[in-house]
Amino acid sequence: MxxxxxxxxxxxxxxxxxxxxxxxxxxxxxxxxxxxxxxxxxxxxxxxxRPEIQGTGLETQNKAIVRSAFETWRTGGNIFAELLSPDVVWTIHGSSPVAGTYRGLKDFTERGSSPLTSRLSTPILPEVHTIVADGDTVIIRFDGSATTTSGAPYRNQFVWIFKMKDGSVVKAEAFLDLAAYQRVVDNNEPRAQ
The missing domain is CATH 4.10.810 (Virus Scaffolding Protein; Chain A)
Known part of the structure:
Protein backbone atom coordinates (compact mmCIF):
# COMPACT_ATOMS: atom_id res chain seq x y z
CA MET A 1 0.00 0.00 0.00
CA ARG A 50 -13.97 31.82 21.24
CA PRO A 51 -11.66 34.42 22.74
CA GLU A 52 -10.28 35.24 19.29
CA ILE A 53 -13.76 36.00 17.89
CA GLN A 54 -14.96 39.50 18.71
CA GLY A 55 -18.35 41.00 17.88
CA THR A 56 -18.48 43.36 14.95
CA GLY A 57 -19.32 46.99 15.50
CA LEU A 58 -22.83 46.31 14.17
CA GLU A 59 -23.35 43.41 16.60
CA THR A 60 -22.08 45.45 19.53
CA GLN A 61 -24.26 48.40 18.59
CA ASN A 62 -27.42 46.30 18.07
CA LYS A 63 -26.90 44.40 21.31
CA ALA A 64 -26.40 47.68 23.21
CA ILE A 65 -29.59 49.17 21.70
CA VAL A 66 -31.65 46.13 22.70
CA ARG A 67 -30.08 45.89 26.17
CA SER A 68 -30.77 49.59 26.78
CA ALA A 69 -34.38 49.20 25.59
CA PHE A 70 -34.96 46.28 27.97
CA GLU A 71 -33.43 48.28 30.85
CA THR A 72 -35.84 51.13 30.01
CA TRP A 73 -38.72 48.65 29.91
CA ARG A 74 -37.68 47.21 33.27
CA THR A 75 -37.87 50.68 34.84
CA GLY A 76 -41.38 51.26 33.49
CA GLY A 77 -40.72 52.82 30.10
CA ASN A 78 -42.46 51.89 26.86
CA ILE A 79 -39.84 50.57 24.47
CA PHE A 80 -41.93 49.49 21.51
CA ALA A 81 -42.47 52.89 19.87
CA GLU A 82 -38.74 53.62 20.09
CA LEU A 83 -37.29 50.19 19.34
CA LEU A 84 -39.61 48.93 16.60
CA SER A 85 -39.69 50.32 13.10
CA PRO A 86 -43.14 51.70 12.19
CA ASP A 87 -43.34 49.05 9.47
CA VAL A 88 -42.04 46.16 11.61
CA VAL A 89 -43.16 42.65 10.67
CA TRP A 90 -43.80 40.77 13.95
CA THR A 91 -44.57 37.04 13.94
CA ILE A 92 -45.86 35.23 17.01
CA HIS A 93 -45.23 31.52 16.51
CA GLY A 94 -47.72 28.93 17.72
CA SER A 95 -51.30 27.84 17.29
CA SER A 96 -53.40 30.11 19.53
CA PRO A 97 -55.67 32.87 18.20
CA VAL A 98 -52.94 35.48 18.74
CA ALA A 99 -50.35 33.54 16.70
CA GLY A 100 -49.70 35.01 13.30
CA THR A 101 -47.89 37.78 11.51
CA TYR A 102 -48.58 41.44 12.20
CA ARG A 103 -47.55 44.12 9.73
CA GLY A 104 -46.65 47.46 11.20
CA LEU A 105 -46.29 48.76 14.75
CA LYS A 106 -49.96 49.75 15.00
CA ASP A 107 -51.17 46.31 13.85
CA PHE A 108 -48.87 44.55 16.31
CA THR A 109 -49.78 46.71 19.30
CA GLU A 110 -53.54 46.65 18.61
CA ARG A 111 -54.00 43.00 17.64
CA GLY A 112 -50.89 41.19 18.96
CA SER A 113 -50.09 42.81 22.26
CA SER A 114 -53.20 44.70 23.38
CA PRO A 115 -55.39 41.63 24.07
CA LEU A 116 -52.88 40.70 26.79
CA THR A 117 -51.68 44.08 28.05
CA SER A 118 -55.23 45.45 28.37
CA ARG A 119 -55.90 42.64 30.86
CA LEU A 120 -52.89 43.42 33.04
CA SER A 121 -53.07 45.88 35.93
CA THR A 122 -49.28 46.25 35.96
CA PRO A 123 -46.80 46.39 33.09
CA ILE A 124 -44.90 43.23 32.25
CA LEU A 125 -41.59 43.34 34.09
CA PRO A 126 -38.87 41.67 31.99
CA GLU A 127 -35.96 39.74 33.50
CA VAL A 128 -33.37 39.29 30.77
CA HIS A 129 -31.33 36.09 30.86
CA THR A 130 -29.48 36.30 27.56
CA ILE A 131 -28.88 38.69 24.69
CA VAL A 132 -26.89 37.30 21.77
CA ALA A 133 -26.04 39.24 18.60
CA ASP A 134 -24.95 37.87 15.23
CA GLY A 135 -24.69 40.43 12.45
CA ASP A 136 -28.04 42.20 12.19
CA THR A 137 -29.81 39.58 14.34
CA VAL A 138 -30.32 39.90 18.11
CA ILE A 139 -31.80 37.08 20.22
CA ILE A 140 -33.23 37.85 23.64
CA ARG A 141 -34.34 35.25 26.17
CA PHE A 142 -36.25 36.69 29.09
CA ASP A 143 -38.98 36.00 31.61
CA GLY A 144 -41.87 38.39 32.08
CA SER A 145 -44.18 38.84 35.05
CA ALA A 146 -47.15 41.08 35.79
CA THR A 147 -50.44 41.14 37.67
CA THR A 148 -53.73 40.63 35.82
CA THR A 149 -56.80 42.83 36.23
CA SER A 150 -58.28 40.14 38.50
CA GLY A 151 -55.19 40.25 40.74
CA ALA A 152 -53.72 36.93 39.59
CA PRO A 153 -50.04 36.63 38.67
CA TYR A 154 -49.01 36.37 35.02
CA ARG A 155 -45.65 34.78 34.24
CA ASN A 156 -44.23 33.76 30.91
CA GLN A 157 -40.95 32.91 29.23
CA PHE A 158 -39.99 34.51 25.94
CA VAL A 159 -37.46 34.22 23.15
CA TRP A 160 -37.55 37.12 20.72
CA ILE A 161 -35.46 37.18 17.57
CA PHE A 162 -34.95 40.64 16.10
CA LYS A 163 -33.61 41.61 12.70
CA MET A 164 -32.20 45.12 13.06
CA LYS A 165 -31.69 47.85 10.50
CA ASP A 166 -30.35 51.32 11.30
CA GLY A 167 -30.92 50.80 15.04
CA SER A 168 -34.56 49.67 14.75
CA VAL A 169 -36.26 46.29 14.70
CA VAL A 170 -37.64 45.65 11.21
CA LYS A 171 -38.56 42.00 11.73
CA ALA A 172 -39.35 40.11 14.93
CA GLU A 173 -40.21 36.54 15.82
CA ALA A 174 -41.66 35.74 19.23
CA PHE A 175 -41.75 32.40 21.01
CA LEU A 176 -43.67 32.20 24.29
CA ASP A 177 -46.14 30.07 26.23
CA LEU A 178 -49.30 30.97 24.32
CA ALA A 179 -51.49 28.95 26.71
CA ALA A 180 -50.46 31.30 29.56
CA TYR A 181 -51.16 34.30 27.31
CA GLN A 182 -54.59 32.95 26.35
CA ARG A 183 -55.54 32.18 29.98
CA VAL A 184 -55.06 35.86 30.83
CA VAL A 185 -57.15 36.95 27.82
CA ASP A 186 -59.92 34.44 28.56
CA ASN A 187 -60.13 34.96 32.35
CA ASN A 188 -59.66 38.68 32.88
CA GLU A 189 -61.66 41.77 31.96
CA PRO A 190 -59.86 44.49 30.02
CA ARG A 191 -58.94 47.65 31.90
CA ALA A 192 -61.26 50.61 31.39
CA GLN A 193 -59.73 52.84 28.73
Missing part, protein backbone atom coordinates in the same frame (compact mmCIF):
# COMPACT_ATOMS: atom_id res chain seq x y z
CA UNK A 2 1.40 3.38 -0.98
CA UNK A 3 1.32 6.48 1.18
CA UNK A 4 0.43 9.96 0.02
CA UNK A 5 3.09 12.47 0.83
CA UNK A 6 2.08 15.94 2.04
CA UNK A 7 4.79 18.56 2.35
CA UNK A 8 5.11 19.89 5.92
CA UNK A 9 3.42 23.24 5.09
CA UNK A 10 0.40 21.51 3.53
CA UNK A 11 0.06 19.21 6.55
CA UNK A 12 -0.02 22.21 8.89
CA UNK A 13 -2.71 23.89 6.75
CA UNK A 14 -4.92 20.76 6.77
CA UNK A 15 -4.60 20.41 10.55
CA UNK A 16 -5.31 24.13 11.09
CA UNK A 17 -8.38 23.98 8.84
CA UNK A 18 -9.67 20.99 10.78
CA UNK A 19 -9.24 22.87 14.07
CA UNK A 20 -11.11 25.92 12.67
CA UNK A 21 -14.06 23.76 11.53
CA UNK A 22 -14.20 22.03 14.92
CA UNK A 23 -14.00 25.36 16.78
CA UNK A 24 -16.77 26.84 14.61
CA UNK A 25 -19.02 23.86 15.33
CA UNK A 26 -18.36 24.21 19.06
CA UNK A 27 -19.18 27.94 18.99
CA UNK A 28 -22.43 27.36 17.08
CA UNK A 29 -23.49 24.57 19.44
CA UNK A 30 -22.66 26.71 22.46
CA UNK A 31 -24.61 29.71 21.07
CA UNK A 32 -27.67 27.55 20.40
CA UNK A 33 -27.44 26.09 23.92
CA UNK A 34 -27.08 29.61 25.36
CA UNK A 35 -30.06 30.97 23.44
CA UNK A 36 -32.25 28.08 24.55
CA UNK A 37 -31.18 27.76 28.18
CA UNK A 38 -29.91 31.22 29.01
CA UNK A 39 -27.35 29.59 31.25
CA UNK A 40 -24.83 31.97 32.81
CA UNK A 41 -22.37 29.10 32.73
CA UNK A 42 -22.92 28.72 29.00
CA UNK A 43 -22.26 32.44 28.52
CA UNK A 44 -18.87 32.00 30.16
CA UNK A 45 -18.29 28.95 27.97
CA UNK A 46 -18.92 30.97 24.82
CA UNK A 47 -16.37 33.56 25.85
CA UNK A 48 -13.86 30.86 26.73
CA UNK A 49 -14.53 28.87 23.55
Missing amino acids: SRIYFPPAASRNVVAAGRNVAASRNVVATLVFLAITGSAHAEGTVAAA
Whole structure:
Protein backbone atom coordinates (compact mmCIF):
# COMPACT_ATOMS: atom_id res chain seq x y z
CA MET A 1 0.00 0.00 0.00
CA SER A 2 1.40 3.38 -0.98
CA ARG A 3 1.32 6.48 1.18
CA ILE A 4 0.43 9.96 0.02
CA TYR A 5 3.09 12.47 0.83
CA PHE A 6 2.08 15.94 2.04
CA PRO A 7 4.79 18.56 2.35
CA PRO A 8 5.11 19.89 5.92
CA ALA A 9 3.42 23.24 5.09
CA ALA A 10 0.40 21.51 3.53
CA SER A 11 0.06 19.21 6.55
CA ARG A 12 -0.02 22.21 8.89
CA ASN A 13 -2.71 23.89 6.75
CA VAL A 14 -4.92 20.76 6.77
CA VAL A 15 -4.60 20.41 10.55
CA ALA A 16 -5.31 24.13 11.09
CA ALA A 17 -8.38 23.98 8.84
CA GLY A 18 -9.67 20.99 10.78
CA ARG A 19 -9.24 22.87 14.07
CA ASN A 20 -11.11 25.92 12.67
CA VAL A 21 -14.06 23.76 11.53
CA ALA A 22 -14.20 22.03 14.92
CA ALA A 23 -14.00 25.36 16.78
CA SER A 24 -16.77 26.84 14.61
CA ARG A 25 -19.02 23.86 15.33
CA ASN A 26 -18.36 24.21 19.06
CA VAL A 27 -19.18 27.94 18.99
CA VAL A 28 -22.43 27.36 17.08
CA ALA A 29 -23.49 24.57 19.44
CA THR A 30 -22.66 26.71 22.46
CA LEU A 31 -24.61 29.71 21.07
CA VAL A 32 -27.67 27.55 20.40
CA PHE A 33 -27.44 26.09 23.92
CA LEU A 34 -27.08 29.61 25.36
CA ALA A 35 -30.06 30.97 23.44
CA ILE A 36 -32.25 28.08 24.55
CA THR A 37 -31.18 27.76 28.18
CA GLY A 38 -29.91 31.22 29.01
CA SER A 39 -27.35 29.59 31.25
CA ALA A 40 -24.83 31.97 32.81
CA HIS A 41 -22.37 29.10 32.73
CA ALA A 42 -22.92 28.72 29.00
CA GLU A 43 -22.26 32.44 28.52
CA GLY A 44 -18.87 32.00 30.16
CA THR A 45 -18.29 28.95 27.97
CA VAL A 46 -18.92 30.97 24.82
CA ALA A 47 -16.37 33.56 25.85
CA ALA A 48 -13.86 30.86 26.73
CA ALA A 49 -14.53 28.87 23.55
CA ARG A 50 -13.97 31.82 21.24
CA PRO A 51 -11.66 34.42 22.74
CA GLU A 52 -10.28 35.24 19.29
CA ILE A 53 -13.76 36.00 17.89
CA GLN A 54 -14.96 39.50 18.71
CA GLY A 55 -18.35 41.00 17.88
CA THR A 56 -18.48 43.36 14.95
CA GLY A 57 -19.32 46.99 15.50
CA LEU A 58 -22.83 46.31 14.17
CA GLU A 59 -23.35 43.41 16.60
CA THR A 60 -22.08 45.45 19.53
CA GLN A 61 -24.26 48.40 18.59
CA ASN A 62 -27.42 46.30 18.07
CA LYS A 63 -26.90 44.40 21.31
CA ALA A 64 -26.40 47.68 23.21
CA ILE A 65 -29.59 49.17 21.70
CA VAL A 66 -31.65 46.13 22.70
CA ARG A 67 -30.08 45.89 26.17
CA SER A 68 -30.77 49.59 26.78
CA ALA A 69 -34.38 49.20 25.59
CA PHE A 70 -34.96 46.28 27.97
CA GLU A 71 -33.43 48.28 30.85
CA THR A 72 -35.84 51.13 30.01
CA TRP A 73 -38.72 48.65 29.91
CA ARG A 74 -37.68 47.21 33.27
CA THR A 75 -37.87 50.68 34.84
CA GLY A 76 -41.38 51.26 33.49
CA GLY A 77 -40.72 52.82 30.10
CA ASN A 78 -42.46 51.89 26.86
CA ILE A 79 -39.84 50.57 24.47
CA PHE A 80 -41.93 49.49 21.51
CA ALA A 81 -42.47 52.89 19.87
CA GLU A 82 -38.74 53.62 20.09
CA LEU A 83 -37.29 50.19 19.34
CA LEU A 84 -39.61 48.93 16.60
CA SER A 85 -39.69 50.32 13.10
CA PRO A 86 -43.14 51.70 12.19
CA ASP A 87 -43.34 49.05 9.47
CA VAL A 88 -42.04 46.16 11.61
CA VAL A 89 -43.16 42.65 10.67
CA TRP A 90 -43.80 40.77 13.95
CA THR A 91 -44.57 37.04 13.94
CA ILE A 92 -45.86 35.23 17.01
CA HIS A 93 -45.23 31.52 16.51
CA GLY A 94 -47.72 28.93 17.72
CA SER A 95 -51.30 27.84 17.29
CA SER A 96 -53.40 30.11 19.53
CA PRO A 97 -55.67 32.87 18.20
CA VAL A 98 -52.94 35.48 18.74
CA ALA A 99 -50.35 33.54 16.70
CA GLY A 100 -49.70 35.01 13.30
CA THR A 101 -47.89 37.78 11.51
CA TYR A 102 -48.58 41.44 12.20
CA ARG A 103 -47.55 44.12 9.73
CA GLY A 104 -46.65 47.46 11.20
CA LEU A 105 -46.29 48.76 14.75
CA LYS A 106 -49.96 49.75 15.00
CA ASP A 107 -51.17 46.31 13.85
CA PHE A 108 -48.87 44.55 16.31
CA THR A 109 -49.78 46.71 19.30
CA GLU A 110 -53.54 46.65 18.61
CA ARG A 111 -54.00 43.00 17.64
CA GLY A 112 -50.89 41.19 18.96
CA SER A 113 -50.09 42.81 22.26
CA SER A 114 -53.20 44.70 23.38
CA PRO A 115 -55.39 41.63 24.07
CA LEU A 116 -52.88 40.70 26.79
CA THR A 117 -51.68 44.08 28.05
CA SER A 118 -55.23 45.45 28.37
CA ARG A 119 -55.90 42.64 30.86
CA LEU A 120 -52.89 43.42 33.04
CA SER A 121 -53.07 45.88 35.93
CA THR A 122 -49.28 46.25 35.96
CA PRO A 123 -46.80 46.39 33.09
CA ILE A 124 -44.90 43.23 32.25
CA LEU A 125 -41.59 43.34 34.09
CA PRO A 126 -38.87 41.67 31.99
CA GLU A 127 -35.96 39.74 33.50
CA VAL A 128 -33.37 39.29 30.77
CA HIS A 129 -31.33 36.09 30.86
CA THR A 130 -29.48 36.30 27.56
CA ILE A 131 -28.88 38.69 24.69
CA VAL A 132 -26.89 37.30 21.77
CA ALA A 133 -26.04 39.24 18.60
CA ASP A 134 -24.95 37.87 15.23
CA GLY A 135 -24.69 40.43 12.45
CA ASP A 136 -28.04 42.20 12.19
CA THR A 137 -29.81 39.58 14.34
CA VAL A 138 -30.32 39.90 18.11
CA ILE A 139 -31.80 37.08 20.22
CA ILE A 140 -33.23 37.85 23.64
CA ARG A 141 -34.34 35.25 26.17
CA PHE A 142 -36.25 36.69 29.09
CA ASP A 143 -38.98 36.00 31.61
CA GLY A 144 -41.87 38.39 32.08
CA SER A 145 -44.18 38.84 35.05
CA ALA A 146 -47.15 41.08 35.79
CA THR A 147 -50.44 41.14 37.67
CA THR A 148 -53.73 40.63 35.82
CA THR A 149 -56.80 42.83 36.23
CA SER A 150 -58.28 40.14 38.50
CA GLY A 151 -55.19 40.25 40.74
CA ALA A 152 -53.72 36.93 39.59
CA PRO A 153 -50.04 36.63 38.67
CA TYR A 154 -49.01 36.37 35.02
CA ARG A 155 -45.65 34.78 34.24
CA ASN A 156 -44.23 33.76 30.91
CA GLN A 157 -40.95 32.91 29.23
CA PHE A 158 -39.99 34.51 25.94
CA VAL A 159 -37.46 34.22 23.15
CA TRP A 160 -37.55 37.12 20.72
CA ILE A 161 -35.46 37.18 17.57
CA PHE A 162 -34.95 40.64 16.10
CA LYS A 163 -33.61 41.61 12.70
CA MET A 164 -32.20 45.12 13.06
CA LYS A 165 -31.69 47.85 10.50
CA ASP A 166 -30.35 51.32 11.30
CA GLY A 167 -30.92 50.80 15.04
CA SER A 168 -34.56 49.67 14.75
CA VAL A 169 -36.26 46.29 14.70
CA VAL A 170 -37.64 45.65 11.21
CA LYS A 171 -38.56 42.00 11.73
CA ALA A 172 -39.35 40.11 14.93
CA GLU A 173 -40.21 36.54 15.82
CA ALA A 174 -41.66 35.74 19.23
CA PHE A 175 -41.75 32.40 21.01
CA LEU A 176 -43.67 32.20 24.29
CA ASP A 177 -46.14 30.07 26.23
CA LEU A 178 -49.30 30.97 24.32
CA ALA A 179 -51.49 28.95 26.71
CA ALA A 180 -50.46 31.30 29.56
CA TYR A 181 -51.16 34.30 27.31
CA GLN A 182 -54.59 32.95 26.35
CA ARG A 183 -55.54 32.18 29.98
CA VAL A 184 -55.06 35.86 30.83
CA VAL A 185 -57.15 36.95 27.82
CA ASP A 186 -59.92 34.44 28.56
CA ASN A 187 -60.13 34.96 32.35
CA ASN A 188 -59.66 38.68 32.88
CA GLU A 189 -61.66 41.77 31.96
CA PRO A 190 -59.86 44.49 30.02
CA ARG A 191 -58.94 47.65 31.90
CA ALA A 192 -61.26 50.61 31.39
CA GLN A 193 -59.73 52.84 28.73
